[in-house]
Amino acid sequence: MAKAQTLPSCRFCGATCDTWAGVGRHISQKPECITRQSKERSERTRRCLRSTRVGSRAERQQPNTTVPPPRAPSVTLEEVPDEGQSRQSQGTPRRNPNAILEEIEPDEVQDPPVVNRTLPFENPSAALEDQEMQELPSQGPHPFAKPTRQNLFPEPHPDPTAGAPIEFYNVDRTAPPKYDTPLADPNIFPTAYWLDHLPICRQDESEFFSLPTTRGWFCSSLKDFEQEVNRLPRGPRWYRETIIVTGDQDVEVLDLWKRDIAELIRMLLSDPRFIPHTRYAPERHYTSETKRHRVYNEMWSGRWWWRMQNLLGRYATVVPIIISSDKTKMTVFSGNQKAWPVYLTIGNISSDIRRCPSERATLLIGYLPVSNLSNILNKTDRSEASWQLFHTCLESILEPLKTLSRTGMDVLCADGGVRRVFPILASYIADHPEQATIACVRDSCCPVCWIPAYERGNLSVRYPLRDRRRTCDALNDHWNGYSRTINTLGIRPTRPFWADLPFVEISNCLTPDLLHQLDKGVFGDHILRWTTALLGENEMDRRTKGMPRFQDLRHFSRGISVISSWTGKEAKALARTFMSIVAGTDNPRLVTAAKSVLDFMFRAHQYKLSEVDLRAMDQDLLEFDAVKNVFVHPTKKQLLNHEHRFHKIVKIHSLTHYTYFIREFGTPQGLSTEITERLHIDYVKRPWSTTNHVNPTQQMIAHLQNREAWALLRAYMHDTGLVLDRRFKTTEADDADDADDGPEDIVDGERADGGAWEPSPSVALAKRPALGSKVTGTYLIEKHHATDLIPAVVDFLRSVVPPGTFLPISSNTVFKVWRRCKLHHRPLPFDPALGPHVNQVRAFTTSSDSEGRVLRAGFFDVVLFRRTSNVHRQGLSRFEAGRVRAIFALPNHYRSLYSEPLVYIERFRSFSARPSPSTSLFTTQHALLDGRRNAVVIPLSELRMSCHLVPRYHLLDPDTPISSSTDLLSVHDRFYFNKHASDWIFSVLSHWEKQH
Incomplete structure (x- = not known):
């Protein structure tokens, strides 16, 4: 008798699966099994992990000092009553029927008042921030060390266990957990997704099920459809805490909505879509193998991550927490109703992904209560209470970090590795008023450093950064009746939320804000x-x-x-x-x-x-x-x-x-409030429009739960290949784009002779010419102002055909004429983060209606093209500028002479050898021949990039009338090359200047 085969089973709950890979997926999804597995691994790996408790003895010897409550009314956290008790009578209407409000649960009871806490008196990480790792074993290169960008030379962290997994699970990425729902059917999903995202009322939505074509659908009614949608898995649960603000006459009860920060971190680290864009260990990047010039881009290339890795030791994975918040109006028609969302992301994910809202790499972690605290009559007390309310809410949201930053937690990452991760607050994205509130300083003070007011206008001086210990000492003096210190230092009397967060100096977290500080x-x-x-x-x-x-x-x-x-x-x-x-x-x-x-x-x-x-x-x-x-x-x-x-x-x-901040955290592109402003659309504006505007926060959360469930299902459908979602960035798509651009024997615009970089785009032209195939030379001469078209075409043909060939080209010759072409550039080898770039080269006239009104303005763009006389030069001096007047090709019966597209260009003189010292701009002027514009015809493939020429206004007659329709490229004769016209042009010209 054959022996029965035993199915693989979970060692924690006994559940059986068909394969051991299935057991691994089961454990990663079952909360009870995850908890028991985490405890088991903690015991097994305790010996190989270095303790992260820094300065414990000093902390034990330090006497505790209790901060007395401020003069402002107290702010207290209380337990939230059940939905069916005291708040049942409110009857908050619900416009989104797909919401599962039962998942919005009250948090645990929090008895102690928030104003009675102990402030820390020392920064345990300060003494070790600059120490290097000692006695590290020599185990070869770091397993995750590879160039983040092209043409960069990375240096991995000397500890090979930095960011390394404790153990690996065999995760089958081709078979993600299956959805037990008809909505995961590729034939049903597009229609269901479209139906649930229609901006229509419930009554109109129900009419879909009465259509003859939908009677055989898997759902026969809107109610059945809503129940099926409600069964979809959702993200981490929402919790509500009540905050009681005691005023002069009455008490105001406010609601703080939040999610577990640890669960959101797990969600981000376990998302398989982010695998190609995730790093677990710090790196140092250099421009060459000599390591002469260090380069900063992503957060893992900065100094802060390197220091944190030194502090935490072996088998530690740093997870830089990036928090952002911004108070915003629900809508301009909302009666001044506002929301205060708080967002979370992690620095392990590339900034290219974090900045893209559709990637969902930045998640909503909570809504702060918004109130003017009108129950507090005194203006000073009201301001202090509002500051304390903000810090109380942030302290509640970030409470788990007080423990996790020191002890860490085991997380099953998307690559199958189980890592001991240490989430540490690294950056807080906010505008200046909110930065001042976060740092507990006056609005007129710098939230980052101790610079006095009389020195702030001097940009040549530097002062030390604000530190936690000095701030807390000043606050203790204030609570004890001595307020001169906080007045001198510009500190607000607020108990900060960051007082007990390990390894956090809040002044080091207030990273640059490109939008509000620089642009606007x-x-x-x-x-x-x-x-x-x-x-x-x-x-x-x-x-x-x-x-x-x-x-x-x-x-x-x-x-x-x-x-x-x-x-x-x-x-x-x-x-x-x-x-x-x-x-x-x-x-x-x-x-x-x-x-x-x-x-x-x-x-x-x-x-x-x-x-x-x-x-x-x-x-x-x-x-x-x-x-x-x-x-x-x-x-x-x-x-x-x-x-x-x-x-x-x-x-x-x-x-x-x-x-300083760029050296600490990389470039500020991924740390700007521009990201926060864009997220408001998805997490505030649109959810608000689905509510009845009465107590909207809970309805907004219900709507977001629904959208999050659909987003998770959509990502699953994309990962399994059931539905192709072009919104998700994939390395395969990038590789495919690169494969089609440019000639194969020249990589990324490098010259074949090994010289300096120059653009080598691929030219895209429509199959059918927009202006037709029978455009006469006379039309181009009169309408496009291609004055010397015929002699220029003849001169070009003489250079490519055998001598003595008959060239029957005249003004009556018909040409194929295009309105525009595109120059497709591959990512720059010295700045690949800009991605592929496309230049449009346009050459068409203004079109008007019968009344003479302009329907479409005409464009004759300026481009750079290479001349054979400049072949031995480098950089910008290798090219000349020319204004494109016509993009054309010879007629079919003349294709034996030349079959490729041509372009008629009005030339400019060579650019100045060096940019002007006062403007850093190159100059040029019209190239003339016998008093007329010098024009040439060249192959379209000779175009290299478009450029923006701007008149030198100070040389223009001040009495010259100028309007939006004035063609100054023809009226004026001297120009600047505007290097700020685009980030791509600025990067190219900066690279050429460095080479020069």
């Missing part, structure tokens, strides 16, 4: 306003109206005086042409000030910065500091009346911290 702040609110006052509003309008148009560049056709309130997007758009507008004015200090700020601004927006770039940023600040007095005038209202007024502009001072 220093440039939009100050430099732009001051420059307009110096040049004059009319002159600024005149120059912006006549600015030549360029791809993806906003054109201010009505000037800038009509804009009353600048957004960050508008300010950044104007900054791309601002240097060209200001260049050449009769005030050289103004030009220097604009150049230094813009160069600093565009360098800060780059995805990769070397030590050379950081030193250049510091030099930019020193240049601006030397000439900033140009914006001081005792009588002009828009300017500063005294130099000391610079001391009150905290945003300008904040620029002095940028290079």
